[in-house]
Amino acid sequence: MPSRNSFNASTPDRTNFDADVPLSPQVSFIPTPRGTTNEGSSQAARSWRRIVRRAGRLGELAENNVGLLLVASSQFFFSLMNVGVKTLSSLDLPVPAMELILVRMAITWICCVAYMFFMRVPDPILGPKGVRYFLVQRGVFGFLGIYGLYYSLQYLSLSDATVLQFLSPMFTAIAGAIFLREVFSWREAAAGIASLFGVILIARPAFLFRSGPGTHDDSIPAGVDSMMLRAVGDSTTANNESALSAQRLTAVGVALLGAVGAAGAYTTIRHIGKRAHALHNLVAYSALCVIVTIIAMIVMRTPFVVPTRWDWVLLLLFIGIAGFTGQVLLTLGLQREAAGRGAIAVYGQIVFATIFERLFFHTSPSPLSIVGTCIIISSALYVALTKKVNHETKTRPESSDDPSVEEGLLDEHHHDEEEATAGASIPLSDNPSSKSPAH
Template identity: 55%
Template sequence: MGVFVKKLNALEPPVHPFELIWVRMVMTWAVCIAYMTAASVPDPVLGPKGVRLLLTLRGVSGFIGLFGTYYALQYLSLSDTTVLSFLTPMCTAVTGALLLKEEITAKQMMASLFSFAGVILIARPAFLFGQHVQDTQGGEGDPARTVTASQRLGAVGVALFGVIGLTSAYTTVRAIGKRAHALHNLSAFSSFCVVTAPIAMLITRTKFVIPDNVHQLLLILGVSVCGYGAQVAMTTGLQRETAGRGTMAIYVQVIFSLIFEKLFFNTTPPVLSLVGTAIILSSAIYVAVSDLTLFRRHFDLRLTFRLSS
């Protein structure tokens, strides 16, 4: 999705984030309502009565998080935007422990810290690594324009504001749990975006760009399809797993970020990026093995207790 957004930003005229949000979410909302209606899911539009306030919060926070990501992709490289969004798993683990009373282990915290350190090595953002990082995004194949220091700083600030939105969204999804269908979460998110994005475009006097060629239309459809698939998978996963462990899976994005930057923007990852990737993969495997060992011990204890009884 990030690749498609960056490609659309490079077109003339560029497609504004508000328009991308609106187009993507119109399609998402239609699919959600159609599926839930066909599957006879109760209250497909408003959701179950007991969680409607939480669903509203899910929509508001999701819009903030999505706008932060789309806006940052206008001025930051794919890897820089990724490293900022990866603040979300650690923040979500903390909010899940504080607000939802979920368990957070020292191993998970250590793995998160090591993973984030790996992401920093991969992205090497200029605001941390100094002026030797070029302002131009990617290699020769990157269509994005060169940005100024003030534009980059502003994009970082908006991206961090988006992290707050994403953290709230993930925590809210976990708080809702299985009291609502996974598509109720996505429907609330998309409906708020469908209403809010056009209002924001009117206030900011943003021009709506109508696709005039197949290439542009396919890119917009790609944003919608990838975004929908990611949201369904994320929501379904967070309904079945704690917020901290569930969002650890987000770190897999860094692998795709490296591959896609090479394929689409001709960017060759340096040694530090490879080291960061190794750290992230090692941390993810460590958490997975630790959780599996803990589960086996818990299962063995329950089995022993039942046999002895």
């Protein structure tokens, strides 16, 4: 039989061993990724995340300032309209100011009524029953704004009338705080005052800049107001030279009345909010202006210039369409923004006017105009960037059973929060004890 040998486990008698034989490396057909590739991918991902975050912040900023952006956009179209007015006034036979107002408001009325009939908006002519009085009020205030401007231009220089006109945003902020009980912070007040200072630097009124270069009215941009600042400027120079102090004082008072009228129009639009379609405001405003303008042309025996050239017709249509677009954007913006903040964006018109003056008429702005423009832009950006996300007015919301309450030109589901604020107001004159603005 085979013998079995037992296995004896023993402890090694040494502590040093030879080195292990290295194994042969395995051949791999898949390349090993480099470390720089991983680093590049992570860096690209971080850059993309930063871009997404910044885009999100910009989107949130735009969403919080929709009304302000709409009002600023309206000033762009108003300035374009004024470029057309200046071009039209340079023709051999210039069109009278009253005729331009009539044409512009007639085009606005036709476009508004046609759109509302086509879209089957209820009550396209008179508006919803609950706000008809305020629609008429909006038309009256709007006409006072135009009348105050044109009357003052008969006795005041272009620059003086410009500065008085741009008092309306401050009046709007005060009216919104008093009658609509909207919040108007000291930051917004400071921005409004700074913007007015910028307007003064651009307009350089004679009572502040009595001598020196740049005080002539030709330095004023073509689009500083409603349509006729330039068109009537040349015809009023002689009157400005010989106007009596009493007439100038009266003109200043009427100009202030016009600024109050413009502020009343802005405040009334804000008070109506979305209880009426945005175009209902324009129908009331344009209809009243057309009626009063026709009566004024008959009483004053103002001749009606019939266009004899195609460029006349095209410019008249351009003025009407640009003015209509600007009014729509202005109304939509004031429906969605507090009156004080929204009115600050009106100062943007003089910025666009300065730019268009350079582009279309090759007029270089003075250093003071550049400084004033920078002040206005900085103030507008400051107001936009310092708005609180949950900025609400101290008013109670109103509701209406009329189906046209929520009609508007923008999608309503994007503005649920604004709807609670846009209709929020205390009736200006629904009862004898309520406060109401001056008529």
